[in-house]
Amino acid sequence: MNEIESIKFKLNPIITSDDGKKYEVIIQIPMALGWIEDVNFIIDSNVYPMEYFKSEDNMAYFKTNLYLETKAIYHYYFSFKANGNLMSLKNKDNEFKLSVNFDVPDWAKGGIMYHIFLDRFNRGSEKPMEEMERRNIHHSWNEEVQIGPDKNGIWNNDFYGGDLKGVENQLEYLKSLGVNIIYLSPIVQSQSNHRYDAADYEIVDLYAGCNEDLKSLCDKAHKLDMKIVLDAVFNHTGNDSKYFNEYGTYPEIGAYQSLDSIYSPFFRKHEENGKIKYDYWWGMKNLPECDGNSIEWINYITGKDGIIDKWFSLGIDGLRLDVADELTDNFIKLIRKAVKRNKHDGFIIGEVWKNPMRMNREYISSGQEMDSVMNYVFIDALLRYFKYADVHKLSYTIKDILNEYPEDTIKTLMNFTSTHDITRAINLFASNEFDYYGEWAWNLNNNDYNWCKNYSLTPEQYSEGKKIYETYVFTLNFLPGILSIFYGDEIGMQGMGNLSNRKPYPKENYDTELLNFFKHMGKIRTNEPFLKEAELEIQDINEKYFVYERYNKENKILVAINRSDEETSFPIPKEYNTPSKVYTLKNSKPGYLSPHGAVAIKKS
Numbered sequence: 001m002n003e004i005e006s007i008k009f010k011l012n013p014i015i016t017s018d019d020g021k022k023y024e025v026i027i028q029i030p031m032a033l034g035w036i037e038d039v040n041f042i043i044d045s046n047v048y049p050m051e052y053f054k055s056e057d058n059m060a061y062f063k064t065n066l067y068l069e070t071k072a073i074y075h076y077y078f079s080f081k082a083n084g085n086l087m088s089l090k091n092k093d094n095e096f097k098l099s100v101n102f103d104v105p106d107w108a109k110g111g112i113m114y115h116i117f118l119d120r121f122n123r124g125s126e127k128p129m130e131e132m133e134r135r136n137i138h139h140s141w142n143e144e145v146q147i148g149p150d151k152n153g154i155w156n157n158d159f160y161g162g163d164l165k166g167v168e169n170q171l172e173y174l175k176s177l178g179v180n181i182i183y184l185s186p187i188v189q190s191q192s193n194h195r196y197d198a199a200d201y202e203i204v205d206l207y208a209g210c211n212e213d214l215k216s217l218c219d220k221a222h223k224l225d226m227k228i229v230l231d232a233v234f235n236h237t238g239n240d241s242k243y244f245n246e247y248g249t250y251p252e253i254g255a256y257q258s259l260d261s262i263y264s265p266f267f268r269k270h271e272e273n274g275k276i277k278y279d280y281w282w283g284m285k286n287l288p289e290c291d292g293n294s295i296e297w298i299n300y301i302t303g304k305d306g307i308i309d310k311w312f313s314l315g316i317d318g319l320r321l322d323v324a325d326e327l328t329d330n331f332i333k334l335i336r337k338a339v340k341r342n343k344h345d346g347f348i349i350g351e352v353w354k355n356p357m358r359m360n361r362e363y364i365s366s367g368q369e370m371d372s373v374m375n376y377v378f379i380d381a382l383l384r385y386f387k388y389a390d391v392h393k394l395s396y397t398i399k400d401i402l403n404e405y406p407e408d409t410i411k412t413l414m415n416f417t418s419t420h421d422i423t424r425a426i427n428l429f430a431s432n433e434f435d436y437y438g439e440w441a442w443n444l445n446n447n448d449y450n451w452c453k454n455y456s457l458t459p460e461q462y463s464e465g466k467k468i469y470e471t472y473v474f475t476l477n478f479l480p481g482i483l484s485i486f487y488g489d490e491i492g493m494q495g496m497g498n499l500s501n502r503k504p505y506p507k508e509n510y511d512t513e514l515l516n517f518f519k520h521m522g523k524i525r526t527n528e529p530f531l532k533e534a535e536l537e538i539q540d541i542n543e544k545y546f547v548y549e550r551y552n553k554e555n556k557i558l559v560a561i562n563r564s565d566e567e568t569s570f571p572i573p574k575e576y577n578t579p580s581k582v583y584t585l586k587n588s589k590p591g592y593l594s595p596h597g598a599v600a601i602k603k604s
Contacts, residue, residue: 003030007089009078011098020069021100025050027078027089028059034083036060043068043076043098050078070101072367072406094403102367104408105345107227108318110532111412112522113181113484114174116167117420118208119193120504121487124165129207133249134191134240135159141507147499148449156192160504164209168217175224177490178522181482182221183229183320185420187214190238194420194502196231196322197238197287199249201307211314218315227317229347232308234301234331235323236281236289237266244278244288255288265296281326292328302331302338312342324350324370329362332369347371349414357404364409372412375481376440377401379416382475383428383441386468386563389543398538411533413481417473417489420502424486424495429472430457430465433496444497452497466492467586467596470517471561474585474598477521478550478559480536490518524583528602530555544568545593556603562593569593572601580604 008028015022025041027050039050039062050062068074075095079088090096129137136150136158146158164187174182186195189205204210218228239246243263245254255264259276268279268289281287290297301307308319319339321327327335332350339346350356350370355377356363364370381397384390401410418425422442428434433455435443444452457465476483487493488503492511495501525531534550539558541547547560547570560570572591581602582590588597 003033004087004089006030007078009089014065016101018070018101020067020071022065022067024063024065026061026063028061029080029082031055031058031060033087034085036062037081039078039080041066041076041078043074068098068100070367072099072102072365072409073404074098074100097407099406099408100367102406102408104371104412105318105347106532107345108181108347108371108482109408109411110480110525110529111181111482112178112525113183113229113414113482114177114179115183115185115416115419115484115486117162117185117194117487117502118164118167118187119160119162119195120502121162122166122170122505123161123163124167124169125161125163125209129159129161132206135207137161141504145453145500145503147453156194156499159193159207161207162504163207164204164213164217168213168220171220171224171226175226176522177485177518178526179485180225181227181229183484184231186231186233186322191240191286192238196233197236197241198233199238199241201301202310214316215314218317222315227347228315229318229320229349230311230316231322232319232335233322234290234335235292235326236287239286239288243267262296265294266290266300267294281323292326292331298331298334302334306338308335308338309342312339312346317343317345318347318349320374321348321350321370324363324373325352325359325361329366329369332363333366336369347412349373349412353377355400355404364406367406372409372414372482374419375413375415378413380441382472385541385546386429386472387434387441388436389563391541391543394546395538395541398536402536410480410536414484415476415479415481416484416486417476418486418501419484420486421498422501423497424493424501425472425489426462426465426469426492427455427457427494427496428465429468430461431455431496447497449497449499452500455494455496455500457494462492466511466514467565468563470514470585471563471596471598473518473521474600475546475559475561477525478531478557478600479548480531480534480550483521483525485518491515524600528555528557531557540570545570557600558603559598559600560588560593561598562588562596565595567592567594567597575603576601578604 010026012024013021014024029036041048048064048066050064052062054061077090077095138160149155187204187208188198189200189203190197237243242250242252244256246256253261255261255267268291269276279289281289348370349372352373353376356373381394385394435445488505492514530552534552537549539547544564545562550557558576579601583600586594586597588594588599590601
């Protein structure tokens with residue numbers, strides 16, 4: 001060990017309050033480096049001179065005190081002069097990171113999430129579905145899904161009746177996958193099958209069940225050590241809602257009917273030709289946009305006995321904030337306060353597609369908003385690596401995340417197989433219908449809805465895509481964050497584009513071999529609990545393979561993945577020569593990777 005490596009430091013919290021912490025910072029520097037002076041602690045560009053206070057065992061000790069406000073991430077390092085030469089202490093050339101009063105719930109770290117589009121997962125109710133205006137009912141689970149507008153020009157209004165009881169009936173199945181987090185698409189009364197257009201936040205949609213069904217699901221999930229995260233859509237409502245009430249469906253006077261409605265303050269407005277007009281999300285007339293600065297709207301959602309209180313009283317454990325980048329920072333902070341007053345370990349994950357640390361917003365940096373985000377930037381880079389050997393994008397994306405994100409956020413990033421907004425994973429790997437130069441790896445060359453609806457992989461395509469897909473999932477399984485499985489991805493469900501990816505979960509004729517693979521991955525993740533908190537270090541990324549290490553003080557696992565269709569070898573550090581465990585894919589082994597194979601080697 002050289003002198004630099006023998007430098008040690010401590011940040012000791014001596015006073016803690018809700019607003020921040022006071023720290024005593026101590027560093028010990030070996031006197032063998034020479035005369036030590038001008039020692040500084042630099043945190044977020046603020047410089048704190050450190051005073052010498054003792055020498056002991058050939059070490060010079062320096063200290064300073066400072067107060068840090070609550071914040072999810074600070075970056076810091078030390079600088080000093082040794083014999084007049086300026087030196088700095090950083091973490092492998094990067095600044096160290098510190099969180100103050102920011103802790104993400106332990107149950108979310110390294111979890112396995114199952115993402116359910118409720119209407120299409122499983123129907124548990126035996127009661128016939130009531131006929132409702134502007135809703136088309138599928139009387140058979142096997143009927144073809146409607147994609148595009150119906151004969152009346154209405155979108156997303158065909159219902160299969162997947163409901164909360166259907167999820168409850170499948171809890172043991174989900175447990176067999178290693179799932180400990182169930183993320184439900186919106187369940188409140190809405191006008192569409194996706195329910196991202198709320199009609200009444202206070203009640204579960206008729207076709208999804210009832211409020212008591214949500215409580216029952218939460219209770220039974222908790223007995224199996226599983227948590228329920230609910231999709232929260234607070235940026236817009238539906239136009240056919242009790243709040244807007246464009247069609248007069250509800251007895252209340254809605255905002256559309258009168259600016260004097262008690263709900264009118266809920267919505268954004270602008271003046272046009274001397275008249276007050278409502279704003280619509282992305283110009284879609286069925287989605288009036290809510291005003292995140294409106295006291296009335298904020299109180300309705302976050303206030304005492306508000307919507308968040310009502311949902312948590314039924315037993316939920318967290319929220320996924322839809323279009324979080326369109327909610328105000330203040331609104332998100334108040335959402336967090338509402339969540340935390342209901343459950344101290346309530347979890348908040350946001351839909352943010354780009355790097356949340358570079359959007360001039362607080363999101364996950366303040367420690368007072370969201371805990372984590374959907375990891376679109378990383379999934380995009382990983383998909384491009386597997387499809388196009390884009391080594392550069394994967395390398396810098398991982399580096400950015402490790403350097404810029406809070407540690408607890410990294411441990412809870414939503415690393416998904418696919419989602420309701422993108423093409424199914426198996427289609428991504430099995431076909432070449434995607435725009436190489438598109439903004440995202442899942443951008444299609446052809447967005448015709450009929451083409452998407454009728455697209456089906458040949459058996460040969462499916463077989464080839466599956467080889468890559470399994471390697472992709474193996475990669476995700478050992479990485480930091482939450483492994484999120486979109487319903488049906490574990491059995492090879494197909495779906496090209498973000499409407500045909502929402503077909504009903506098949507009752508038969510699915511890929512049992514793939515299902516068993518997912519169950520095996522779940523067991524590995526469950527049997528290696530150190531992965532929840534382990535650090536990540538990239539060893540190598542090249543056009544053939546990707547090698548990384550997960551480690552803590554007691555455990556180490558080296559993971560190697562072959563993205564190519566050729567066998568290859570990779571170097572193994574000596575410490576892995578006598579492993580305690582080896583996990584393999586496609587007959588790979590330590591030092592050797594079969595085509596699209598993988599291996600994880602645990603140090604003894």
